Amino acid sequence: MSLYAQRGVSAQKEEVHAAIKNLDAGLYAHAFCKMYPDYLGGNAEWVNISHADGAGTKSILAYLYWKEIGDVSVWKGIAQDAVAMNLDDLLCVGVYDNLLFSSTIDRNKAVIPGEVLAAVIDGTQDFFNQLKEYGVNIHYLGGETADVGDVVRTIAVNGTMTARWPKSKLITNDKIKAGNVIVGFSSSGQAAYETAYNSGLGSNGLTSARHDVLSKYYAQKYPETFEPTLKDEVVYIGKNKLEDLFSVELSPLTDGGNTQFTVNGQQSTVISQQSTIGQLLLSPTRTYAPLLKILLESHFDAIDGIIHCSGGGQTKCMKYLPTTLKIVKDNLFDVPSIFQLIQQNSGADYKEMYQVFNMGHRLEIFTNENAAKEMITIALQLGIEAKIVGSVYASDKKELVLSGNFGEIIY
DSSP: OOHHHHTTOOSSOHHHHHHTTTSOOOSOTTSSSOOEEOTTTOOTTEEEEEEEEEOTTHHHHHHHHHHHHOOTTHHHHHHHHHHHHHHHHHHTTTOOSSEEEEEEEEEOTTTOOHHHHHHHHHHHHHHHHHHHTTTOOEEEEEEEEEEOTTTOSSEEEEEEEEEEEEGGGOOOSTTOOTTOEEEEEESSBOOTTOSSOBOSOTTSSHHHHHHHHBOHHHHHHOGGGSOTTSOGGGSSOSSBOTTOEEEEEOOOEEETTEEEEEETTEEEOOOEEEEEHHHHHTOOOOOOHHHHHHHHHHSGGGOOEEEEOOTTGGGGGGGGOSSSEEEEEOSOOOOOHHHHHHHHHHOOOHHHHHHHSOTTEEEEEEEOHHHHHHHHHHHHHTTOOEEEEEEEEEOSSOEEEEEETTEEEEO
């Protein structure tokens, strides 16, 4: 059994899928999000979407960082995580504007004071203000903040995002076909709309990342941060503390043969920098909203499918294929430093790592080769590394093949 499973979590969420198997799948069975008739507006040419997600166990990392470093601003990043995990799922079905958001924050009041709640709520609005500058309008409708110490050991930060959208502008993944190329968009680096280097970790696999990287010091000092019935050999088994420095290898942005690096939004020849382990683990989840707004408006007809490589990592695409197809990803990104660190600490094999983490790109678009080149150029203009990572082939079964310097992995 993998360490991930021993900690009571699952990359594929088999039990969750079994529990919901009898529910209505919505209008489009292969779309990344469920969509339903326009109950709100009564227009047969529109759909309603309501989607729930959150920061997951990343809030426990923020709790540790806040307790150790005393920096309450770390909670603003958790607010962004909860929003981005909703928003980027909705982006995959083509929705990028005029969204409604309601937050759900459950806390243990004994350990989470009001200043933390304020930082999360203010951070949510700050993130919406930033996105508005790029033409992505999200309306904050408040939400539920509950003191449930008997249920939650620290804090859970989640939200629900709702939209009404025309059917003519939906991406349903039904057009994914043999002959498509897959454009991957890097999860790490520093986009033009980000204020610091992003490790690329996002908000998936954080239970593994936390326990594999951080030392027993945190188990002993903060027992409220893990399930007490877990075996000691899977709890905080790493070598590091949050303040430890780690050298980050920066990925180059390549356009027309010219290679450049960006550091703090500026072109540079620097190829590495020092970050703390805490900063890498808590990098706010990158949203691709500014990029996808442009691509959905300028290249909509060329987009056959969009996948958010969140829970399930690089295997996520398999769930949304419209028919039996073979996906080959043979030009993957270099593995960002944070994932190398996690693997070194955990000893996990590549098959598990690519199934739990995004390992370099958290967004992929299925398209044709000519459009792919144009999308890559647009991404580079926003400081996001992008490239063709793979292709789609006809097959008599659904199959995914990953290949690289680690060999070949088949799912």
